[in-house]
Amino acid sequence: MPYTRLVEVGRVAMINYGKDYGKLVVIVDIVDHARALIDAPDMVRKPFFFKRMALTEFKLDIGKTPAKKDLIAALNSSKAFDNFAATAWGKKLASRKAKAASNDFGRFKAMIAKKAKSAKVKAALKK
């Protein structure tokens, strides 16, 4: 089976390193074998290492280095970012973020809910 997620202009990628971890960006040009030019609605276009991004299944239909408004229009029409959030990968990221943001009482309630759930599962399996 050939690769389906290629490094190409329009490919949506997720930054997986540093303070921007989890941010979705679009590859708008290839700089060299190690870097691509990336862009997103809320950032200044910049070169970025391939090593520090993970390619998603989504690709926008854009040309090389589009104007910001064209990029935003392409994102809005394809809804790529929203579609990513609906994937298993996006859901995992979101739940991880929610877990990190929860406070002591929140963690306690999650523990109670988990206990109740596993008790139900156990009871169902016993039948």
Place this chain on the structure above:
Amino acid sequence: MARTGVWKKKGSAFEKVLAVEKKSKGKSPRFYAPEDAKKPLAKKANSNKTKLRSSITPGTVLILLAGHFKGKRVIFLKQLESGLLLVTGPYGVNGVPMRRVNQVYVIATETKIDISSVNVSKYDDSYFKGAKKEKKSGDSGVFKEQAAKKELSADYLANQKAMDAALTPIIKKTADLEAYLKAHFSLKDGDRPHLMKF
């Protein structure tokens, strides 16, 4: 010429300012006191009231980190004059009576309950001082009868009971809060307290 003393500019030239003679104030004393009179030192230190951490407000759930009740989650009632925090479990929920703790030994959580209906004005530091202990006599304790178990005053018990009665219905309003206060806090494997939110 070396310029010593104080010089002032006058026009284009400098002029030496002569020292102004001090006027003497009467006669100097004929005798000095044989011993120096000790002057009390000026009191420069002023006792500042302990600043309450901004995350701690009345009704905040605190996690105790030291002492007999470490790991317990308690309700903060108010800050006393000494700067210590007045907290209670309440006693009926998790066994922590009204007691004083230093704020450095607590973690303030984001969980708060509304205790504006609870009257805590009668509790101050003197409430916790207790009666003075009797001096021990010379006899060694071996032959003495075992000291009777300390009885808590009826007043103390009634106060705690009243506090429990006021707090428990407020706690029961929030689901799971009572169980939360009953549970001990502890760090588990993989917990990174500096990154955790409380």
